[in-house]
Amino acid sequence: MATKISFILNGDKISYEIKDHWTLSYLLREEMGLIGTKEGCGNGECGACTVIVDKLAVNSCLYLAIDIDDKIVETIEGLASTDGTLHPLQQSFVDNGGIQCGFCSPGMIMSSKALLDENPDADREEIKHALAGNICRCTGYIQIFESVEAAKELAVEDKGGKNG
Amino acid sequence: MSDYNIIGKRMPRVDSRAKVMGKVRYSADIKLHGMLVGKIKRSPYAHARILSIDTSKAENLPGVKAVVTGKDTEGVKWGVFGYTRDQQFIQTDKARYIGDEVAGVAAVDEDTALKALDLIQVEYEQLPAVFEPMDAMASDSELIHEDFPNNINIHVNIDTGEVDENFKKAHYIREDTFTAPEESYFQAEPYAVVARFDEDECLEVWCPNGGPHMKSKPLSNSFKLPLHKVKIKKIAIGGAFGGRSEICPADYICALLAKKTSAPVKIIFTREENTIATRQGHAMITTHKTGVDKEGRVLARDTTCYMDGGAYSSTGPIATTVPFLSMEQAYRMESVRYNGYRVYTNKPIRGMIRVHGRGFACGLDTQLDMIAEHLGIDPVEMRLRNSRQPGEYTNTKSLVSSCAMDETIHKAVEKSGFKEKWGKLPPFHGIGIGTNSVQTGFPMGIRGGSQSFIKFNEDGEATVMTGVVDNGQGNDNMVVQIAAQELGLLPEDIHLVSADTETTSSDPGSYSQVSTFVGGQAVKNAASNCKKKLFDVAAKVLKVEPDTLKAENRLIFVKDDPEKSIPIKKVVRISLLNFNSVNAEGGYWPKVDMKREWVSNPYGQMCEAFSFGTTIVEVKVDPDTGEVEVLEVTASQDVGKALNPLVLEGQFEGSIAMGGQGGMLTEYHEWHEGRCVNPTMLDYKLPLACDMPKINNIIVESIEPKGPYGAKEAGMSIAMSAAQGYSAAVSNAIGVHMDSFPLTPDKILTAIKNKKQQDTAK
Numbered sequence: 005m006a007t008k009i010s011f012i013l014n015g016d017k018i019s020y021e022i023k024d025h026w027t028l029s030y031l032l033r034e035e036m037g038l039i040g041t042k043e044g045c046g047n048g049e050c051g052a053c054t055v056i057v058d059k060l061a062v063n064s065c066l067y068l069a070i071d072i073d074d075k076i077v078e079t080i081e082g083l084a085s086t087d088g089t090l091h092p093l094q095q096s097f098v099d100n101g102g103i104q105c106g107f108c109s110p111g112m113i114m115s116s117k118a119l120l121d122e123n124p125d126a127d128r129e130e131i132k133h134a135l136a137g138n139i140c141r142c143t144g145y146i147q148i149f150e151s152v153e154a155a156k157e158l159a160v161e162d163k164g165g166k167n168g
Numbered sequence: 169m170s171d172y173n174i175i176g177k178r179m180p181r182v183d184s185r186a187k188v189m190g191k192v193r194y195s196a197d198i199k200l201h202g203m204l205v206g207k208i209k210r211s212p213y214a215h216a217r218i219l220s221i222d223t224s225k226a227e228n229l230p231g232v233k234a235v236v237t238g239k240d241t242e243g244v245k246w247g248v249f250g251y252t253r254d255q256q257f258i259q260t261d262k263a264r265y266i267g268d269e270v271a272g273v274a275a276v277d278e279d280t281a282l283k284a285l286d287l288i289q290v291e292y293e294q295l296p297a298v299f300e301p302m303d304a305m306a307s308d309s310e311l312i313h314e315d316f317p318n319n320i321n322i323h324v325n326i327d328t329g330e331v332d333e334n335f336k337k338a339h340y341i342r343e344d345t346f347t348a349p350e351e352s353y354f355q356a357e358p359y360a361v362v363a364r365f366d367e368d369e370c371l372e373v374w375c376p377n378g379g380p381h382m383k384s385k386p387l388s389n390s391f392k393l394p395l396h397k398v399k400i401k402k403i404a405i406g407g408a409f410g411g412r413s414e415i416c417p418a419d420y421i422c423a424l425l426a427k428k429t430s431a432p433v434k435i436i437f438t439r440e441e442n443t444i445a446t447r448q449g450h451a452m453i454t455t456h457k458t459g460v461d462k463e464g465r466v467l468a469r470d471t472t473c474y475m476d477g478g479a480y481s482s483t484g485p486i487a488t489t490v491p492f493l494s495m496e497q498a499y500r501m502e503s504v505r506y507n508g509y510r511v512y513t514n515k516p517i518r519g520m521i522r523v524h525g526r527g528f529a530c531g532l533d534t535q536l537d538m539i540a541e542h543l544g545i546d547p548v549e550m551r552l553r554n555s556r557q558p559g560e561y562t563n564t565k566s567l568v569s570s571c572a573m574d575e576t577i578h579k580a581v582e583k584s585g586f587k588e589k590w591g592k593l594p595p596f597h598g599i600g601i602g603t604n605s606v607q608t609g610f611p612m613g614i615r616g617g618s619q620s621f622i623k624f625n626e627d628g629e630a631t632v633m634t635g636v637v638d639n640g641q642g643n644d645n646m647v648v649q650i651a652a653q654e655l656g657l658l659p660e661d662i663h664l665v666s667a668d669t670e671t672t673s674s675d676p677g678s679y680s681q682v683s684t685f686v687g688g689q690a691v692k693n694a695a696s697n698c699k700k701k702l703f704d705v706a707a708k709v710l711k712v713e714p715d716t717l718k719a720e721n722r723l724i725f726v727k728d729d730p731e732k733s734i735p736i737k738k739v740v741r742i743s744l745l746n747f748n749s750v751n752a753e754g755g756y757w758p759k760v761d762m763k764r765e766w767v768s769n770p771y772g773q774m775c776e777a778f779s780f781g782t783t784i785v786e787v788k789v790d791p792d793t794g795e796v797e798v799l800e801v802t803a804s805q806d807v808g809k810a811l812n813p814l815v816l817e818g819q820f821e822g823s824i825a826m827g828g829q830g831g832m833l834t835e836y837h838e839w840h841e842g843r844c845v846n847p848t849m850l851d852y853k854l855p856l857a858c859d860m861p862k863i864n865n866i867i868v869e870s871i872e873p874k875g876p877y878g879a880k881e882a883g884m885s886i887a888m889s890a891a892q893g894y895s896a897a898v899s900n901a902i903g904v905h906m907d908s909f910p911l912t913p914d915k916i917l918t919a920i921k922n923k924k925q926q927d928t929a930k
Contacts, residue, residue, distance in 0.1 A: 039197040040190020042406075044356055045439040049849035052356060080190035094188040098180045101814045104822065105640025106187030107356035107406030113188060135857035139849060141356050141407050142640050144821030144829075145857045147814075 009073040014082025028064035028072060029053045032079060040080040040110050044139070051138035054111035055079045061118035063137075080110035083117070092158035093117055093151070102151030104142035112138045116152045124156060173720055174653040175877050178814040181645040182659055183404075183638065192404045195360035195374045196436045203362070204233055206425050206435035207281040208418060209271035209288050210445065211263030214514035214842030215297035215310065218262055218270065218290060226273060226287040231280035234428040235288065236421065237271045246386045246415060251767075252322075252481035254313050255517075257390065257420035262295070264312055264479035265514050266843050267444040269417045274425040274433045299842050301453070301474045301511035312479065312512040321477050322484045322510040326492065326770050328563045330503045334468035338459030342539055346456070346531025348909040349836040350476065351449040353521060354854055357406020358442040359416060363423040364432035370397045371423055376405040378413035378639055379677020381615060384669045386415040387423060400669040408639035409826065410520035411447045413679045414482060418445070443847035447519030448837065450487060450510070451476040452527040456535050464545050464553050467502045471495070473528055477510040478517040484510045485766035486610070486680075487518065491525030494888060495532055496562045497605035497778045498573070499554045504563045514842050520680075522884070523827045524606075526891045527909050530832070533602050533892040534905050546590055547601050547896065548581050556605065556780065558870075565761075566774040570880070572806035572870040573780040577603060579866045580804040584784040596789045598901025602892020603782045606884040608875075609682030609775045611764050617757030618687040619673035620694035622651065624750035628722065628737025629661040630698070635675025636687035637667040641882070642815040643683045647691050649811060650876060654695035655702075656719020656736060673755075681881035684811070685777060686756050688876045693754030701750050705743045706734050758874075777872045781805040781885030783893035785828065789901040791920055794913030796833055796898055803890065804866035808880030817865045819883030824863055828890030829855040832898075832910050 005024045010017070013036075022031060032038040032055070041064055044052035048066040055064045056078040057071075083091035090098070093113050103109050112135065119126050119134035126134065131152050132145075140148060170176055186192045223235040238260030247253035258269050271288050275281035298304040304312070304319040312319055335341060361375035371393060377383050380400035388398045405412065418435050425433040437445065452475050459468040473491065477484055488508040496504065523529070540550035556562075558571040580601070581587060589599045609616070620634040632651045638644040644664055652659045665671055675690075676682045703714040706724040710717075710732055718727045725733035743750050761772025784802045789795070803820045810816050834853035838845045846852045871878030891909075898911045904919040 033197075037199075038190075039193065042194070042357070043196070044358060044406075045849055047439065047848065047850065049439070050356070080188075084189055090185070090188065097188050098184040101180070101818045103181065103184040103187050104642065104818060105356060105407045106183070106192055106404060107194060107640075109187050110190045132858045132860070139354075139356065139854055139856065141354055141409070141826070141854065142822045143818050144823070144825035144855075144863070145860045146821040146863055147818050148857070149860075 007070055009070060011072045011074065012076045014079060022069045024070050026069040028055065028067040028069045031069040032064060038079055038081050042107055042110055044107065051115065052108050052111045054114045054138060056114055056118050059118065059121060061115045078114070080114060093155040096155035096158055097151040100151040100154050101147040102143065108138060108140045112140065112148060120156060120159065124159065172653055172877065174649050174659065175811055177812065179649060179659065179812055181642050181815060182648050183644050194357050194404045194406055195362055195376055198362045198374055198434065200362070200364060200432040203432040203434055204274040204276060204429060205278045205281045206272060206274050206422050206433040207285050208269055208421055208435065209285045211266060211268040211270050213263060213292055213294055214266050215295040215312070216263050216292035217295060218259060219293055220291045221271060222289040223271065225289065226284040229280065229284050229287060231276040232273060232284045233276070233431065234274045234425050235271060235284065236424050236428060240424060244390060247481050248414065248483050249485060252484055255480040257417040265516050267516060268479065269421065272421040272425055274429050297514040297842055299513055299515060299839060301476045301513060304511050304513050312514060316512060319512040320509055321481055321512050322488045322767065324485065324488045324506065324508040324767055324770060326504070326506040326564060328503050331468045331470055331505045334503045335459045338467050339462045340539060340542060341457065341459040342535055343455065343457040344531065344535050344538070344907060346454050346527045346534065346907045348452055348527030350451045350518065351521065351831060351835045352443050352837065352852060353409045353411040354849065354852065355407035355409065355411065358439055359418065359437040359446055360435065361419050361422045362432060362434045363426040365426055370399055372399045372401060373419060373423060374401045374403045375419055376408065376412050378408045378637055378679055380637065380667050380669045381635060381674045382413055382677050383415050383419060387419065390420055391423065398669065402667045405639045408678065409522045412639065413677055414519065416446060439849065440847040444516045444844050447482060448478070448516050449521035450518040450525070452525055454528045454531050456532055458535055458539065460539055464540060464543050464550050466499065466554055469501050470505045472507045473509070475508065475510045476513050476515065476518065478513060478515045480517045482517050482519045487520055489766050489770065491528035493774065494524055494529060494604055494606055496564060497568065497607065498556055498603055498780065500556060500560065501563055516844065522887045523831050523891050524888065526831055529604060529888055530892050530895040530909050531907065533896060534899060534907065537896055537899070538905050548577065548586060551577055551601065551603050555603065564771045568778055569874065570777060570808060570870040570872040571780055572868045573603065575868050576780055576782040576804040576806050579868060580782040580784045580802045583864050583866060584786065584800065584802040586784055589786065596791050596901050598897045599784065599786045600893050600896025600900050601782065601784050602889040602896055604885045604888035604892060605778050605780045606681055606881065606888065607775045608685040608777045608881050609676060609680050609758060611760045611762055612676050615674055615676055616760065617755055618675040618690035619753060619755035620691040621753045622694045622698045622751060624698070624740045626741060626744060628735065628740050629663065630655055630657060631663045631665060632691060633665045633672050634687060634691050635667060635672040636683050637678040639678050641819060643678060645815065646684055646688055646811060650688050650692050651695050654692055655699055656724065657722060661722070681884050684879050684881060685875055686758055688879065689756035690754055692876045693756055694752055697752035697754045698750060701752060702736060702739050706739045709734055709742065776874045777808065777880045779806055779808070779880045779885045781889040783824070783828065783886060783889040785893040785897040787897040787901050789898060789916060794916035796911065798829065798861035800862045800864065801828065801890070802864040802866065803886045804868055805883065805886050806868045806870045807882055808872035808875045809869050809878035810867045811877065811879050813867060816867060816882050820865045820886050821863055823883045823887035824890045825855045825860065827887035828894040829859055832891045832894035834910060834912065836910055
């Protein structure tokens with residue numbers, strides 16, 4: 005069965021004809037070519053495919069594409085500005101070594117974004133809790149925590165700059 | 169002041185910008201015109217003769233483009249060594265584990281490919297199967313490979329002599345047996361491979377691999393193609409940890425399907441396939457018998473290890489030896505005998521993994537602690553009395569030139585407050601220490617060296633070509649840092665072409681901690697040769713001698729008179745106007761004993777440098793649940809020279825997560841009749857963000873004279889010592905020396921209960 009859905013993807017209004025059984029990760033990766041979202045298990049275990057739907061971090065390999073109708077979807081491709089300026093979280097992951105093999109990174113950054121959007125002052129324990137669904141086999145997570153913490157500071161500076 | 173403006177700096181990795189933007193492509197991300205979906209039919213039986221395969225129904229399914237079986241192959245067996253050629257990429261006569269490759273299909277989409285797999289009819293005759301090495305060695309066991317009596321795949325025997333005599337002189341002797349089951353890599357990226365034959369009939373392959381040149385040879389053999397027609401392409405790799413160096417049967421099957429269909433084919437492994445059909449770590453049963461003098465110095469050790477090798481050899485001779493090597497590098501022994509047996513079983517294939525023999529290593533350190541306790545020595549002193557010293561030879565005759573093992577122990581002890589805490593912590597609260605050492609490569613014959621080419625472009629920027637692979641650990645950045653430092657450029661001026669068999673020279677691959685020491689050194693030498701050419705031109709312009717010059721920040725200047733300078737870009741252009749291009753090559757071949765062989769001659773210089781690591785762990789154990797809370801981990805490694813502390817600390821922390829937190833507390837496989845019952849991330853317990861303790865990193869630099877800028881390797885001896893530190897801390901907390909790893913709550917509760925009963929009986 006095919007259904008036409010409308011949603012906002014990284015700020016753009018999109019209409020797309022999908023098959024009802026498609027997952028969101030299939031729609032993003034295979035249909036729309038947004039390969040930034042990775043698939044590490046296909047069972048909602050590893051978090052590599054995390055994207056944000058209506059402010060909530062979700063495993064796009066389990067989330068049906070049909071369920072994003074009328075919703076707002078954010079993926080890793082939507083974070084940096086078109087001029088190439090990185091989002092504070094992305095910059096912070098680069099500067100603080102939050103990246104090794106990079107496969108879990110898009111999901112990790114999207115989970116971090118969902119957390120900081122909701123709780124800009126998240127402390128270490130809250131960060132650990134929010135990232136518990138994103139498995140990283142390389143880093144031991146410490147530099148990821150440091151990246152998220154440093155991103156909080158960058159975000160505050162950004163706001164200061166704009167207001168000032 | 170450091171002589172270096174780039175080496176030793178906390179530099180963000182050159183590959184991380186593209187990675188945080190989601191722009192980096194991994195093998196599964198590749199899309200080619202007309203690409204088909206490939207799937208592999210696997211044996212449902214642990215040991216079975218293949219009587220017949222009927223592919224007709226599958227072939228007739230609309231959308232199926234090709235089906236391949238063993239009949240489509242030459243029946244050639246592959247093995248890393250001449251004497252280990254035991255694996256066909258598609259089985260023709262029998263299947264030896266649940267998951268063994270039996271057939272492959274290529275279809276227009278995944279649904280069709282999966283349906284086709286079901287339509288392939290294989291008639292099997294089930295054979296008796298064995299799942300434990302001790303059973304497999306029993307005389308009445310069915311042979312898994314006919315040429316290997318008692319299913320013994322590899323027997324490594326090392327004997328330095330005088331072992332029995334020294335046992336007689338010993339003041340105290342202990343013999344203990346330690347066990348640990350299999351562990352898995354669980355790389356973030358599931359295995360995936362794309363293959364096609366291009367317009368020149370060259371085979372192109374994209375897959376996560378730790379050694380492109382290691383992959384091209386078996387494919388060249390199988391397809392009877394010259395090596396230049398096998399192009400293993402560079403693609404991002406989502407982690408390896410030792411599990412992605414060898415050829416994977418899927419590489420061959422994918423290429424065979426591409427050949428048969430004249431179309432590109434992509435195979436993506438499920439998470440379960442990644443666990444059972446790539447590699448796993450070996451399960452081990454290790455007996456250490458150790459004799460010491462009154463001061464606790466080891467006079468004699470006799471170690472026997474039985475390793476569950478699974479169905480095929482893989483890197484068996486290496487895997488059987490490396491746990492021993494780590495031991496003899498880390499600790500002095502007057503004499504030692506080692507018998508390592510790698511035994512075939514009807515289980516998935518075992519290869520090299522980050523912690524080489526956790527049961528072996530943790531058993532060794534546990535026994536040292538037991539001996540120390542008997543002698544009334546504390547664990548730190550016990551290690552210092554036996555620790556490796558610079559300038560010594562290992563028992564198998566490798567010179568250890570640089571070694572700061574003692575410094576790693578002293579610094580970790582001081583930072584962790586070990587001395588203040590040892591013996592004074594409250595009940596169920598413990599602290600433990602582990603020390604270890606790893607090698608930077610080993611004799612690899614014609615693939616033991618690396619070569620690099622560098623060319624300057626007319627804009628003063630440079631392209632560096634090297635076979636060095638980045639599995640995720642940061643080797644691309646390592647190479648760029650070295651080239652930029654040596655050429656006097658900035659990292660952004662370097663364009664890297666790497667890990668591609670068409671454009672780069674042979675390299676060992678990212679294997680056995682060899683990349684920095686060998687590959688990095690080759691790049692440094694190439695850059696140095698290139699710089700000489702620049703200096704010759706610049707010296708004439710500046711009217712000085714070339715040896716008075718230095719290159720830094722895109723400038724060449726006179727060391728004693730920095731105002732006298734010329735931009736590198738200008739030097740390149742002057743050179744080109746004088747009919748000379750600026751390029752150079754350089755290589756590095758470590759001076760190892762090429763006569764050393766794993767089984768036939770396990771003596772001689774193994775590699776040129778060894779890293780040394782100490783990890784101290786403090787834990788609290790809940791006596792009601794058996795759960796372990798890790799309070800603090802202090803890791804200290806002699807890395808030679810820290811090329812980039814930011815990257816290095818990430819290696820330490822990842823090593824602690826994998827070797828200690830996961831490897832010693834939660835990670836193991838469970839089996840039912842040869843079937844792995846926890847192949848997924850839900851059932852196999854990997855460390856999560858919320859599990860990680862506080863970590864203190866201590867970098868110790870011994871400046872290895874032969875390493876690039878003095879560097880050795882980054883983090884591996886932490887992975888090993890972390891496992892030992894974790895087990896020692898838990899044993900200390902519960903007052904029982906544990907002999908079965910990992911230390912899961914059930915084992916801890918049983919140990920506490922047994923100890924209570926024993927204490928009451930006393």
